[in-house]
Amino acid sequence: MAVCRARSLALVGVEAVPVEVEVDISAGLPGFSIVGLPDAAVQEARERVRVAISNAGYRFPPRKVVVNLAPANLRKEGPTFDLPIALAILGASGVLDGQSLEGCAAAGELSLDGGVRGIRGALSMAERVFAEGIPRLLLPARNAAEAACMGGVEVLGVGSLREAVGFLEGSTSIEPAVPGRGGEAGWGDTEEDFADVAGQEFAKRALEVAAAGGHNVLMCGPPGSGKTMLARRLPGILPPMTLQESIEVTKVYSAAGQTDGGLLRVRPFRAPHHTISTLGLAGGGSNPRPGEVSLAHHGVLFLDELPEFSRRTLEVLRQPLEDGEVTISRVAGTLSYPARVTLVCSMNPCPCGYAGDSRHECRCTPGQIERYRSRLSGPLLDRIDLFVNVPRLKREELRGPVLAEGSGRIRERVVAAREKQIERQRVPNSALGGRRLREVCRLDEPAESLFAAAIERLGLSGRAHDRILRVARTVADLAGEDWISADHIAETLNYRRMELAGG
Numbered sequence: 208m209a210v211c212r213a214r215s216l217a218l219v220g221v222e223a224v225p226v227e228v229e230v231d232i233s234a235g236l237p238g239f240s241i242v243g244l245p246d247a248a249v250q251e252a253r254e255r256v257r258v259a260i261s262n263a264g265y266r267f268p269p270r271k272v273v274v275n276l277a278p279a280n281l282r283k284e285g286p287t288f289d290l291p292i293a294l295a296i297l298g299a300s301g302v303l304d305g306q307s308l309e310g311c312a313a314a315g316e317l318s319l320d321g322g323v324r325g326i327r328g329a330l331s332m333a334e335r336v337f338a339e340g341i342p343r344l345l346l347p348a349r350n351a352a353e354a355a356c357m358g359g360v361e362v363l364g365v366g367s368l369r370e371a372v373g374f375l376e377g378s379t380s381i382e383p384a385v386p387g388r389g390g391e392a393g394w395g396d397t398e399e400d401f402a403d404v405a406g407q408e409f410a411k412r413a414l415e416v417a418a419a420g421g422h423n424v425l426m427c428g429p430p431g432s433g434k435t436m437l438a439r440r441l442p443g444i445l446p447p448m449t450l451q452e453s454i455e456v457t458k459v460y461s462a463a464g465q466t467d468g469g470l471l472r473v474r475p476f477r478a479p480h481h482t483i484s485t486l487g488l489a490g491g492g493s494n495p496r497p498g499e500v501s502l503a504h505h506g507v508l509f510l511d512e513l514p515e516f517s518r519r520t521l522e523v524l525r526q527p528l529e530d531g532e533v534t535i536s537r538v539a540g541t542l543s544y545p546a547r548v549t550l551v552c553s554m555n556p557c558p559c560g561y562a563g564d565s566r567h568e569c570r571c572t573p574g575q576i577e578r579y580r581s582r583l584s585g586p587l588l589d590r591i592d593l594f595v596n597v598p599r600l601k602r603e604e605l606r607g608p609v610l611a612e613g614s615g616r617i618r619e620r621v622v623a624a625r626e627k628q629i630e631r632q633r634v635p636n637s638a639l640g641g642r643r644l645r646e647v648c649r650l651d652e653p654a655e656s657l658f659a660a661a662i663e664r665l666g667l668s669g670r671a672h673d674r675i676l677r678v679a680r681t682v683a684d685l686a687g688e689d690w691i692s693a694d695h696i697a698e699t700l701n702y703r704r705m706e707l708a709g710g
Contacts, residue, residue: 209231209232209233209299209300209301210229210230210231210299211229211230211295211296211298211299211305211308212227212228212229212230212295212305212308213227213228213230213291213292213294213295213298213308213313214226214227214228214291214308214311214312214313214341215227215228215287215288215290215291215312215313215314216287216312216314216328216332216335216336217281217283217284217287217288218284218285218287218327218328218331218332218462219281219540219542220462220495220542220543220544221328221331221458221459221461221462221497221501221544221545222331222335222458223328223331223332223334223335223336224281224335225312225335225339226276226277226278226281226283226288227276227277228274228275228276228288228291228292228295229274229275229276229277229295230272230273230274230275230292230295230296230298230299231272231273231275231299232268232270232271232272232296232299232300233270233271233273234270234271235270235271236271237269237270237271238271238272239253239256239257239272239274240253240272240273240274241253241274241275241276241292242273242274242275242276242279243274243275243276243277243278243279243281243283244276244279244280244281244282244283245276245283246282246283246284246285246494248284248285248286248494249276249283249284249285249286249288251286252286252288252289252292252317255286255289255316255317255318255319256289256292256293256296256317258319259289259293259317259318259319259320259321259368260293260296260297260321260368262319262320262321263321263367263368263369263372264321264369265297265302265372266300266302267296268296268299268300272296272299274292274295274296276288282540284494285316285326285327285494286316286317286324286326287314287315287316287326287327287328288314289315289316289317290313290314290315290316290317290323290345290365290368290371291312291313291314293317293368294308294313294368294371294372294375295308297372302372303372303375303376304375304376307375307376307377308375310341310342310343311341311342311343311344311345311375312332312336312339312341312343312344312345313344313345313346313371314326314329314332314344314345314346315345315346315347315365316347317368321367321368321369322366322367322368323347323348323365323366323367323368323370323371324347324349325347325349325350325464326346326347326350327461327462327463327464328458328461328462329346329350329351329353329354329461329466330353330354330356330357330454330457330458330461330466331458331461331462332344332346332354333354333355333356333357333360333362334357334454334458336360337357337358337359337360341360342360342361343360343361343362343363344360344361344362344363345363345365345371345374346362346363346364346365347364347365347366348364348365348366349364349468350364351363351364351384352364352384352385352386352387352468352469353387353457353461353466353468353469353470354384355383355384355385355386355387356386356387356454356457356469356470357454358386361383362383362384363381363383363384364381364384365381386469386470387467387468387469387470399439399440399442399443399614400440400443400613400614400615401440401443401444401611401612401613401614401617402611402612402613402614403436403440403611404433404436404437404440404611405433405600405611406433406600406601407432407433407437407597407600409595409596410426410433410434410437410595410596410597411437411611411612411617413426413593413595413702414437414438414440414441414444414551415444415617415620415621415685416593416678416681416682416685416702417441417549417551417592417593418441418444418445418446418549418617418618418621419620419621419624419625419636419681419684419685420624420625420628420635420636420637420677420678420680420681420684421547421549421635421636421637421638422549422592422593422636422637422674422677422678422681423528423549423550423551423552423590423591423592423593423637424549424550424551424552424591424592424593424594424595425513425552425553425554425588425591425593425594425595426438426551426552426553426554426595426596426597427553427554427555427556427594427595427596427597428553428555428556428596428597428598428599429555429556429560429561429564429567429598429599430555430560431599432597432598432599432600433597433600434511434553434597435511435553437597438478438507438509438511438551438553439476439478439509440614441476441507441549441551442473442474442476442506442507443614443618444614444617444618444621445474445506445507445549445618445621446618446621446622446625446626447472447622448472448473448474448505450470452505453470453471453472454470455504455505455545456471456474456475456504456505456506457469457470457471459497459501459502459504459544459545460502462496462497462544463496463497463502464496465502474505474506474507475502475503475504475505475506475507476503476506476507476509477499477502477503477506477507477508477509478509478510478511479499479510481510481511481512481515481516483499483516483520484520485517485519485520485523486498487499488500488520488523488524489523489524489527489533489535490533490535490544491535491537491542495535495537495542497544498533498544500523500524500527500533500546500548501527501533501544501545501546503546503548504545504546504547504548505547505548506548506549507548507549507550507551508548508549508550508551509551509552509553510550510551510552510553511552511553512553512554512555513552513553513554513583514554514555514579514580514582514583518582518583518584521583521584521587522584522587524550524587524590525586525587525590527546527547527548528548528550528590529590531545531546531547531638532544532545532546532547533545533546547638549637550590550591552591553597554583556576557569557571557575557576557579558571558575558576558579559571562576564599565599566599589668589670589671589674590670592637592674592677592678592702593678593702593703594702594703595702620685621685623687624681624684624685627684627687628681628684631647632647636677636678636680636681636684637677639676639677639680640673644673644676644677647680648676648677648679648680648691649689649690649691650679650690650691650696651690651691651692651693653692653693654679654690654691654692654693654695654696656693657693657696657697658675658696661675661696661700665700665703671703674703675696675699675700675703676691678699678702679691679695679696679698679699682695682698682699683695
C-alpha cells in the first residue's frame, strides 16, 4: 500500500480553507474514487486527472486509487483540486518523490492535454498559505502574479502538469512570480469630472458629503436632469484605497474570477440593470459567487431607476447596508461576503417622470404616483442618509459657460475630512454606532436645541436620529470643525426631507 499527501485549499466565500489531499493506491480491481464531500465538478476530476496524467507522458496506475479530501465535513467545490490530486497520485505511484510535496501547497484545474488552467481565489489562497506557515504555493501561471501581491509566500506559476512535476523533482527551474501591476475594479474612466456638470450645486454638495463620510444617497428628479451624470463622477472624488482595502477588494474580484493579475487600486463602481435577480445582487447560488453589492465593496453601488428594481431584490440590501456584509445560509453552511458600499440611487418623481416639472405636464394620477413610490419600503429608505432633489436645468445653465469646481479640488476636501475621521475613530463616519457615535458627535448648545426640535417635528426613528448625527459629523469634518454647530445640523436636515420632486 502506498499513501501520499498533498496540501491544497478550498474557497469558502472569499476566504481560503486548508484541504489535505490523501491518495491511497492498493491492490484490487482498477478504479478511481474521490471521497470527502466532493461536488459534481470535483467528481469529474477523475476523468480530467486520468487523461491529463496520460497525456503528460506518465502512466496512470492500473490499480485501485482512492482520493480523500480532508476535512470530510467541508463541501469541496470546483476544479481547484485537479493539480494536487494528480501530484499526489504520481507521488503515491512512485513517479514523484512524495517528500517533495512537503512545504508546498498546490491548486489548479487540469486540461486534458496536461495543461493547467486558471482558478478563482488565488489571492485568498496565498493569504491562507502565509497564515499556515507554508513557504511555497504552486498555482496556474495566469494566477501567479495576483497571488504574489500578498507577499511572504514564494508563488510559483506552472503552465502544465509536467512543468510542476519537473520543478518538484528539481529538473525544472521556475522563477518565483512577481506582484502584478493591477488595475481597476469595474470602473476607471478618470476623465469623468464634476467640472463638466453644469448647475446642480446642491446635488454636488450632497455627493461631496457622501464621499467624505461614506453615506448613502438617493437623487430624485425628472429625466435628463443629470442624476446619472452626477453618480458616475462620484468615484473621482473618493479617497484613494489603502493597501488593506485593495487586498479586500481584490479578494472579492478574485473569488468572482474577475481579476487582471494584480491588486485592484481603483475603487469599484457597479451599476447593475434593474432586471438583476436577487442572487445577482446579493450573491450566492449553487456554486456561490459574490453579487454586485460585494463587487462594489469599498466603492460605489449605483442603482439607476430605483423603483424599477424588484422590491424583493431591493430588500436584500437591508442587511449589507447595516452590517457591511452579506450572509448567505446554505444547507452545507453559512457564507459571508464583504459589502461595505456607498449606495447611490436615482429615481423619477413619478412613472412618467414629470411630476412637479414646470416645463412638462405630468400624466400620472395620484394613485399611480403613490404606487410608484410605495415600491420602496420604509426600512430601505431609512437606511439612506441623503435625499437630494435634482431639478431640470435652466436655459442659462445649459447654454452658459460651465464654471463648476473640478473633481480634483473636491477630492482634496474629501480626503482631508476622511483622514480626520480615520485619525479620530479609525472608521468613516457612516460606520459609527453606539456609544462611540455619541462621543464623537458633540453638539454645541444651538445645535442641540435645533436637533431636539427636529426630532419632535419630524418624528425621527432611532435609526434616522443616528444617521443625522453621522451626516452632521461629516459636514463638520468638511468644515474642519470639532463641534457640530446649528449650521451643520440645518444642512443635514435639508438632506433628510422626503419631499422629493413633485411630492
